[in-house]
Amino acid sequence: MKSSSRRSFLKIAGLAALGIGAGPTIKAFGTIGGHGALQPEASFKKGEKAMEAKQWAMVVDTRKIKSEADIRPMVEACHQIHNVPDQPIDRHAIKWIWPEEFHNAFPGLQSQFISEKIENTSFPVLCNHCENPPCVRVCPTKATFKREEDGIVMMDMHRCIGCRFCMAACPFGARSFNFRDPEPFIKNVNKEYPRRMKGVVEKCNFCAERLAVGKLPACVEASNGILTFGNLYDPQSEVRKLIREHNTIRRKIHLGTKPTIYYII
Amino acid sequence: MIEQAFKGGKRYNRLMLLLLGLIGVGFGFYLWQFNYGLGITGMSRSVSWGFYIAQFTFLVGVAASAVMLVLPYYLHDYKAFGRITILGEFLAVASVTMCLLFIIVDLGQPIRALNVIFHPTPNSILFWDMIVLNGYLLLNIVIGWKVLEAERNNVHYPGWLKPLIYLSIPWAVSIHTVTAFLYCGLPGRGFWLTAILAPRFLSSAFASGPALLILLCLLIRKISKFDPGLEQIRSLSKIVTYAIILNVFFFLCEVFVVFYSQIPEHMDHFKYLFTGLHGHGVLVPWMWSSLFLMVTAIILLVPPMFRNNTTVLAIACVCVFIGTWIDKGLGMISGGFVPNPLHHVDEYVPTGPELMITLGVYASGIFILSALFKIAVSIKEELHA
Numbered sequence: 040m041k042s043s044s045r046r047s048f049l050k051i052a053g054l055a056a057l058g059i060g061a062g063p064t065i066k067a068f069g070t071i072g073g074h075g076a077l078q079p080e081a082s083f084k085k086g087e088k089a090m091e092a093k094q095w096a097m098v099v100d101t102r103k104i105k106s107e108a109d110i111r112p113m114v115e116a117c118h119q120i121h122n123v124p125d126q127p128i129d130r131h132a133i134k135w136i137w138p139e140e141f142h143n144a145f146p147g148l149q150s151q152f153i154s155e156k157i158e159n160t161s162f163p164v165l166c167n168h169c170e171n172p173p174c175v176r177v178c179p180t181k182a183t184f185k186r187e188e189d190g191i192v193m194m195d196m197h198r199c200i201g202c203r204f205c206m207a208a209c210p211f212g213a214r215s216f217n218f219r220d221p222e223p224f225i226k227n228v229n230k231e232y233p234r235r236m237k238g239v240v241e242k243c244n245f246c247a248e249r250l251a252v253g254k255l256p257a258c259v260e261a262s263n264g265i266l267t268f269g270n271l272y273d274p275q276s277e278v279r280k281l282i283r284e285h286n287t288i289r290r291k292i293h294l295g296t297k298p299t300i301y302y303i304i
Numbered sequence: 305m306i307e308q309a310f311k312g313g314k315r316y317n318r319l320m321l322l323l324l325g326l327i328g329v330g331f332g333f334y335l336w337q338f339n340y341g342l343g344i345t346g347m348s349r350s351v352s353w354g355f356y357i358a359q360f361t362f363l364v365g366v367a368a369s370a371v372m373l374v375l376p377y378y379l380h381d382y383k384a385f386g387r388i389t390i391l392g393e394f395l396a397v398a399s400v401t402m403c404l405l406f407i408i409v410d411l412g413q414p415i416r417a418l419n420v421i422f423h424p425t426p427n428s429i430l431f432w433d434m435i436v437l438n439g440y441l442l443l444n445i446v447i448g449w450k451v452l453e454a455e456r457n458n459v460h461y462p463g464w465l466k467p468l469i470y471l472s473i474p475w476a477v478s479i480h481t482v483t484a485f486l487y488c489g490l491p492g493r494g495f496w497l498t499a500i501l502a503p504r505f506l507s508s509a510f511a512s513g514p515a516l517l518i519l520l521c522l523l524i525r526k527i528s529k530f531d532p533g534l535e536q537i538r539s540l541s542k543i544v545t546y547a548i549i550l551n552v553f554f555f556l557c558e559v560f561v562v563f564y565s566q567i568p569e570h571m572d573h574f575k576y577l578f579t580g581l582h583g584h585g586v587l588v589p590w591m592w593s594s595l596f597l598m599v600t601a602i603i604l605l606v607p608p609m610f611r612n613n614t615t616v617l618a619i620a621c622v623c624v625f626i627g628t629w630i631d632k633g634l635g636m637i638s639g640g641f642v643p644n645p646l647h648h649v650d651e652y653v654p655t656g657p658e659l660m661i662t663l664g665v666y667a668s669g670i671f672i673l674s675a676l677f678k679i680a681v682s683i684k685e686e687l688h689a
Contacts, residue, residue, distance in 0.1 A: 130348030130650070143646040147569065164646075173491050179430035180419040200419050201342075201412020204430055206352040210492020212645040216352060216412065218343035237341035238412025294491040 088253025092270030094190035096299040116261035124224035136165040166213040166243040167298030174205035330664010350644035351652035360406035367399035369513020371476035393448035394676035402669035495573035511547035515621040597627030
């Protein structure tokens with residue numbers, strides 16, 4: 040909290056110093072841009088109990104998954120809380136977290152002969168909140184960005200122009216586009232969380248709005264111990280403990296995006 | 305000069321009215337899309353770019369091809385092309401305009417398009433594409449207009465134009481290189497992840513653009529008193545010949561790497577396009593037609609005996625144009641998205657409304673092209689009468 044406010048103070052101070060020389064230009068940009076560079080985009084107001092980390096990460100203990108039914112509560116909790124619509128046409132589907140089979144979740148890792156357990160298990164997949172995210176690299180407006188303080192890859196729905204470059208760049212199919220107005224297809228609206236308009240991209244936000252008030256992500260809470268959430272750079276954290284003690288894999292690490300979702304197989 | 309665009313014969317006026325009608329229809333469908341969202345297209349969560357972006361990619365190539373006239377004339381002092389460089393430049397203007405329109409109709413929130421300027425992001429290739437396309441449009445409008453004006457007034461074009469003309473040469477290469485970089489720098493898309501993509505784009509551009517120019521020159525020859533010239537057409541046909549051969553060669557280089565290495569992530573897309581994958585193969589007949597057309601074109605273009613026959617040349621140019629259009633305007637974008645990153649095969653087929661909007665954009669481009677060509681040809685008719 041402290042360091043973040045100091046950072047934004049420094050940003051403002053720096054811009055102000057620049058402004059002595061280039062006042063008119065900066066001002067012009069400020070008014071045209073509306074919510075310009077001075078505000079940290081799309082941040083949720085942090086409460087006293089806010090959870091903080093250098094980089095949030097998740098461990099999925101796939102040994103505990105008996106069937107797809109074990110994943111469904113996570114999907115429902117997430118999609119309900121975030122007003123994710125249930126689009127009637129399949130190709131317009133919006134998904135933040137969903138089940139996939141092993142060879143779809145980990146293409147390239149599928150062997151011809153594989154344990155029955157893995158073959159018949161479903162794996163929850165979601166945004167990997169990569170440490171080196173290609174979606175952020177390609178966005179032409181910084182509408183999607185990696186939040187400095189905790190590494191969450193976030194979206195500014197008011198800035199997104201809907202070019203869908205991020206969807207082409209994401210190697211995990213983690214992003215969805217609102218091909219039409221989602222409003223009519225949200226079953227029970229959660230007034231606490233914003234709804235989207237047509238024409239913008241959306242994705243998992245690691246429940247940034249819940250972390251801000253000291254709550255775990257909704258999927259983790261609903262997962263019955265399958266998902267564990269924590270700070271990747273704290274050696275004492277739960278996730279690091281699990282990673283230390285078990286063999287884990289991540290999706291498509293050869294692409295260099297550095298995913299932060301670990302799967303215990 | 306602009307008045308020439310309004311002083312046309314009956315045929316010209318009828319064409320322009322027809323085009324205006326088509327633009328109107330396309331715009332009507334666009335309003336529907338604007339209201340409903342991109343859901344009226346065939347695009348999906350898996351194939352998130354479709355017909356619009358494919359047409360954009362193809363037309364960037366057509367636009368870039370103006371350099372094939374400008375370069376020999378201004379750098380090598382090949383005088384013959386002086387007669388028709390204006391046609392190349394005006395074709396570029398019309399093509400880039402269509403490119404920009406295709407980008408706009410593809411945006412989910414077109415109202416916010418200017419965010420690309422308000423929040424400039426140099427690490428995004430789309431930011432650079434915006435700069436090179438708009439710059440190229442401006443360069444060609446200024447150069448084309450000024451040179452034509454000078455020609456009409458029987459004076460030399462102003463000296464300040466020369467640096468801009470030189471600049472337009474690398475700039476033309478840049479527009480298609482940057483457009484290829486949109487695709488070939490994405491980590492998870494094996495079909496595009498190849499350094500040959502930009503060269504392939506350029507070679508197909510320098511085949512399709514000049515092929516279209518030849519056809520337009522033949523048309524102008526037939527319906528106006530201005531003759532673009534046989535020598536010019538023959539020189540262009542040699543450019544088309546080399547370019548289409550290079551294009552097929554680059555394609556075969558890619559096929560070798562993909563199938564000799566046997567890496568599934570790269571092979572699957574080619575399999576989807578040319579043989580079908582897991583029972584899905586809507587593009588298979590198209591892709592083979594494309595290859596067939598390009599090879600046929602090479603056979604018709606290489607022997608001078610064929611190439612120098614105007615009828616055969618026209619057929620070859622149609623083959624080149626349609627062949628490269630299928631390759632880029634149909635296969636190149638869908639092919640990269642199928643199978644998707646999770647190896648599901650979700651096919652893409654454009655919808656009716658999507659095709660109507662596309663038609664509207666093409667009609668706008670042809671409208672601009674017709675008006676500009678009408679101006680150029682009228683002035684040339686006066687001069688050469």
